[in-house]
Amino acid sequence: MNTVAVVTGATRNLGLALAQGLAGRLEPGDVVYLTGRDPRRVGEAVEKVTAASAEVRGEVLDVSDGDMVARFAASLGGRHGGADIIFSNHYSRVEPGDDPAEVVDRYVAVNNLGTTAVLRAFAPLLRDGSRLLVVASTAGTLHTLAPVLHARFTGLQSLDDVDAAVCTWRDAVRERRAAGQAWPAWINIPSKIGQVAAVRVLARQRRASDLRRGILIAAVCPGLIDTGASRPWLDMTRAQTPAQAAEALLGLALGPHPDPGWYGELVRFGKVLPWSP
Numbered sequence: 001m002n003t004v005a006v007v008t009g010a011t012r013n014l015g016l017a018l019a020q021g022l023a024g025r026l027e028p029g030d031v032v033y034l035t036g037r038d039p040r041r042v043g044e045a046v047e048k049v050t051a052a053s054a055e056v057r058g059e060v061l062d063v064s065d066g067d068m069v070a071r072f073a074a075s076l077g078g079r080h081g082g083a084d085i086i087f088s089n090h091y092s093r094v095e096p097g098d099d100p101a102e103v104v105d106r107y108v109a110v111n112n113l114g115t116t117a118v119l120r121a122f123a124p125l126l127r128d129g130s131r132l133l134v135v136a137s138t139a140g141t142l143h144t145l146a147p148v149l150h151a152r153f154t155g156l157q158s159l160d161d162v163d164a165a166v167c168t169w170r171d172a173v174r175e176r177r178a179a180g181q182a183w184p185a186w187i188n189i190p191s192k193i194g195q196v197a198a199v200r201v202l203a204r205q206r207r208a209s210d211l212r213r214g215i216l217i218a219a220v221c222p223g224l225i226d227t228g229a230s231r232p233w234l235d236m237t238r239a240q241t242p243a244q245a246a247e248a249l250l251g252l253a254l255g256p257h258p259d260p261g262w263y264g265e266l267v268r269f270g271k272v273l274p275w276s277p
């Protein structure tokens with residue numbers, strides 16, 4: 001059976017490098033969906049992919065539009081009968097000069113509600129041996145959060161619970177109550193924790209059956225990458241290029257026997273980052 005892969009937010013940087021890597025390493029007859037929110041940028045990104053063995057299809061997919069995500073997944077399921085590799089990679093940026101209260105709605109709509117939309121839509125399509133990988137970061141563990149807030153992200157039972165927890169934080173940011181509740185100023189941190197919490201909840205629901213079927217669902221940390229998303233915030237001296245950062249993630253997606261210990265966890269360079277202290 002041919003392999004079907006999807007990358008969200010694939011119009012530049014890590015997402016484009018993941019699509020390029022899949023296109024070069026999969027085989028003729030396989031299909032890589034290079035997706036993004038903007039039709040022109042999707043077309044330009046498809047043109048940038050070189051030496052593809054698999055077919056690369058550009059698709060407009062704005063993950064903040066839950067109906068669009070569901071429609072795309074349904075049409076992909078109809079066309080191919082399932083999916084084998086999903087990278088949930090999209091990212092809506094925040095700049096140091098942004099007022100968090102002004103940008104948090106968009107930020108959460110893409111980075112969190114967009115991610116749970118992808119998980120809901122694509123998890124039912126996963127074939128035996130498939131991989132559903134959410135690109136998160138080292139920020140996505142409870143170590144980065146004040147202990148008083150840990151309970152907000154533990155004991156969650158469903159993706160709806162995760163969305164509700166994230167939206168409670170989002171509303172506090174929008175209404176300028178977040179600092180008084182010990183939330184970190186950089187909105188990337190609770191957002192990434194919300195992504196990892198979503199992966200953990202979905203994995204808990206599916207664990208026994210997925211492990212039996214060789215399916216890996218995990219959050220992944222690519223390490224520091226020199227892109228416009230991180231450059232304004234972090235020292236780039238030791239940052240990877242997007243192509244370098246894509247390597248470990250492609251290994252998780254394409255390697256034959258995923259470590260069962262990775263299932264439902266946040267994985268960085270093959271090692272699990274503990275969720276809680």
Ligand SMILES: NC(=O)c1ccc[n+]([C@@H]2O[C@H](COP(=O)([O-])OP(=O)(O)OC[C@H]3O[C@@H](n4cnc5c(N)ncnc54)[C@H](OP(=O)(O)O)[C@@H]3O)[C@@H](O)[C@H]2O)c1
Nearest residue numbers: 009011012013014037062063090091137224225227229230
């Ligand atoms: N950079 C780092 O150091 C670093 C470190 C750890 C983790 N990560 C994670 O790695 C991932 C990629 O990071 P990056 O640095 O490559 O980010 P980036 O350069 O900002 O690229 C983000 C991608 O997401 C797309 N996107 C934005 N809004 C979207 C939407 N509504 N629907 C679909 N796609 C959308 C962007 O499209 P446009 O081209 O249209 O804007 C772009 O293709 C993110 O999840 C990030 O948090 C990055």
